[in-house]
Amino acid sequence: MEPQQNGEMYDLVVIGAGWSGLVSAKTYLQVKPAANLLIVDSDSSIGGTWSKQRLYPNLRCEAGWGYFHFSDLPMDHVGIESEGWIPGTAVNRYLEQYSTVFDLHKRMLLNTTVQSVQRDKETGHWQLDITSNNTTQTSIRCLKLIVATGLTSNPNLPELDRHLYQRPTFHSKDLGLPTTQDVLTGPKVDRVTVYGGSKSAFEAVYFLYLAGKSVDWIIRPDGGGPSLMTPLKMLGLFSSFDLNNTRFFGVFSPNPFDTTSLWHRLFRGPKRLAIADWVVLTFWRVTTWMMALSAGYGRSSNGEKLRPKLGYESSFWSPATLGVMTCPGLWDAIHSSGGLIRVHRSNIKRLTAGAVEIDKGVSLPSDATVFATGWQANHDIFPAHTRASLGLPSPSSELVNSPEELRWSSLRSRADHNIIQELPILSRSPPGWETASSCDYRLYRFIIPVSKEYADRSIAYIGFLRNTGLPIVLEAQALWATAYLSGELDIPDETARELEAARTGAWIRRRYVCGRKVPFALVDWFPYIDVLYGDLGICSRRKNSWLSETFSLYKSEDFKGVVEEWRTRNERTPQSSLKGASRLMSIRAVLLIIALVVCFGYIAVLVWSYSG
Incomplete structure (x- = not known):
């Protein structure tokens, strides 16, 4: 056009x-x-x-x-x-x-x-x-x-002088280009450096591994660390998206959008149960364990270097973006003794002629580098x-100390105080949340x-x-x-x-x-x-009962026709809201008991699985 x-x-x-x-x-x-x-x-x-x-x-x-x-x-x-x-x-x-x-x-x-x-x-x-x-x-x-x-x-690229390197460099975005693939799989490239720890880094390493290349995989020790990669089938039984697409998976996630529900009052709000924080963190620790089980981090030194930064609380605080392992056989290749993949938890200090220098003066021979350093x-x-x-x-120096920025900084400070009152578990947030207001x-x-x-x-x-x-x-x-x-x-x-x-x-x-x-x-x-x-x-x-709404799987089809629904203002009303106030109070009392049984039963099963 x-x-x-x-x-x-x-x-x-x-x-x-x-x-x-x-x-x-x-x-x-x-x-x-x-x-x-x-x-x-x-x-x-x-x-x-x-x-x-x-x-x-x-x-x-x-x-x-x-x-x-x-x-x-x-x-x-x-x-x-x-x-x-x-x-x-x-x-x-x-x-x-x-x-x-x-x-x-x-x-x-x-x-x-x-x-x-x-x-x-x-x-x-x-x-x-x-x-x-x-x-x-x-x-x-x-x-x-x-x-x-x-x-x-x-592409988010690190500030490194590539002039002396004299070797090809790419961002993971470029892996789809035939010219990039020809270079990386060609005979002139034997040893490749991959920099980054996100899902795109796993995919870049996998691409090079299948091409028979030797890979030095470098992940910064001071960043968010490697992504927690969950298998498509958790415990080999159910899809990780079967969890993700149910409302129950978010029950134990403190958020500002749902502040009136039973779940919020029990587990997230200021008047939550005395053991609520323990329940929430236990849920996410066990969830992380299930996600990480297939990785087998302890099988090798390579694997140890790929452990998520915050351990079993990684899926809760998310120091790095979560990912799904879409590379069959990659974990075995990572753990292979004397294999093609070597993991380094280090910074790249500089690029020199045909080499990448990392911390402690270590120099790694390198025929090409792939920056799997994410996006901006x-x-x-x-x-x-x-x-x-x-x-x-707008990180402009002209705006940093402007009256508008100072007003916004005051506003966000009050908001930070209030969100901790609203969702108290967030007071445990890992350090580093004090970002500049201009960001x-x-x-x-x-x-x-x-x-x-x-x-x-x-x-x-x-x-x-x-x-x-x-x-x-x-x-x-x-x-x-x-x-x-x-x-x-x-x-x-x-x-x-x-x-x-x-x-x-x-x-x-x-x-x-x-x-x-x-x-x-x-x-x-x-x-x-x-x-x-x-x-x-x-x-x-969109479901027809409380149990279905909480535990059943949601897919896009559940919202089919929503645009026309809005256009005609044909609002769908939950059946329970039509039963009257006294009936609703009785339902809430029953749901409170069910919720407690379900939550603690679910956690007990997970803990039992973990201990077994």
């Missing part, structure tokens, strides 16, 4: 053609089918992190088949591997199919980089300066803007002086800026909260954003929005160690979407 001539106006421009951007465009068009909408992306194919350019051999989705699709288009079984593994090619094909079914292709402008975004203060319109195919420069304008670039748009969000398209008002991190995302519901300067319903962000319920969460965010941009969703005033953004920000910093870099809600996505759908007047509890 070619951009319109300067002077013509789009109703909505979506930046990003990954999961977030596609569902945002589809949802907006479902509500406003006549909208003149454009999707812009810098890649030559859709998919974002799942675009064709980023796919490499043995790349698999962490979610099993049946868990990774939107509610109105199931993923077919073509290309799905044994045990339900979804290869990267199947994910990309699904997104292509999604775009075809909902007629999005004709609205896309690919191979197009957004260089800058500015807002005309007089008209309120947005102007995007874009470059197509790295040559043609032009501008497009729009009434409304959705930023769906997510939090994994730019790119907000440079917005002028630096506008980012804070837009709800984005905050100031987004109400993690979707819109809190500032009144941009409260004209012209901009929204989708995919700016990392979680493990991606398709379900993105559909909720897309509908919320569509309702907001359309003027059909009431929001509180600026003060209330600021207080809520400061509150959720304080929670993330205390709750998740890796959430101190980007917004993170690992297992708290159920209560989060409850809030979003609650704002929209939709019941997000």
Whole structure:
């Protein structure tokens, strides 16, 4: 698609053609089918992190088949591997199919980089300066803007001088390029350095191991440590996503979205049970043990160096992002005595000619280096002086001591104090939560800026909260954003929005160690979407009984038709709410007893399994 001539106006421009951007465009068009909408992306194919350019051999989705699709288009079984593994090619094909079914292709402008975004203060319109195919420069304008670039748009590379190295270096993003694969698997490369401890590092090591290369795997001792990699089948019995996609899994996770339920009063709130903290931490310690059992860390010195940083509390505090082990046989290769893989817990001090120097003066011969050092969000398209008002991190020296920053710092300090009163277990948070206020995302519901300067319903962000319920969460965010941009969703005033953004920000910093870099809600996505759908007047509890709601599996299909449901305001009401107040009190008394029996019985079984 070619951009319109300067002077013509789009109703909505979506930046990003990954999961977030596609569902945002589809949802907006479902509500406003006549909208003149454009999707812009810098890649030559859709998919974002799942675009064709980023796919490499043995790349698999962490979610099993049946868990990774939107509610109105199931993923077919073509290309799905044994045990339900979804290869990267199947994910990309699904997104292509999604775009075809909902007629999005004709609205896309690919191979197009957004260089800058500015807002005309007089008209309120947005102007995007874009470059197509790295040559043609032009501008497009729009009434409304959705930023769906997510939090994994730019490679995060360490500050190392590579001039003396004289060997090829890559980011894990580049592993999908044929030229990268040719270099790394070619005869000139024998020994490769991999730097990083996230899931992408495991995958890079696996790729090189299968290519028969010798690997020096370096993980910083002062970072978040290696990811806790859970098997697809925990204890060889059930899928890790069978847990993740049940509400019960989040019962023992303190969060600011559900503060009225029975679970909150029993285990998370200020008047919780006396043994509540012990119950919560025991649940997560045993869960971590189950996740880590297949790794067998104690089998080798390599394995010991891959132990999660916070031991059995790693799945609770999440010092590094959790991952699913999608590399069959990798643990055995890691533990193999005299094998191809050597793990080092060290920093890279410098790169020298054909070598990587780590701590204590150790020099490792190296023919190539892969930086599996994760991603960083790119907000440079917005002028630096506008980012804070837009709800984005703005570590500009000009803003650090400004009156607005000082006011926000005071606001977040009060929020931190209040969140500990609200969720007392967070007072135990590992050190390091005191991040600079300029690094905050100031987004109400993690979707819109809190500032009144941009409260004209012209901009929204989708995919700016990392979680493990991606398709379900993105559909909720897309509908919320569509309702907001359309003027059909009431929001509180600026003060209330600021207080809520400061509150959720304080929670993330205390709750998740890796959430101190980007917004993170690992297992708290159920209560989060409850809030979003609650704002929209939709019941997000889609099951027909309390037991089913708590323990049964949720899939995207449970929310099929939710857009039309919102459009017709056909709110689904839980049956129990129709029985009257006295009946409800009796039910609550029974549920209290059931909840106690279930929780302690569940923990007893886990502890018994652990001791056995």
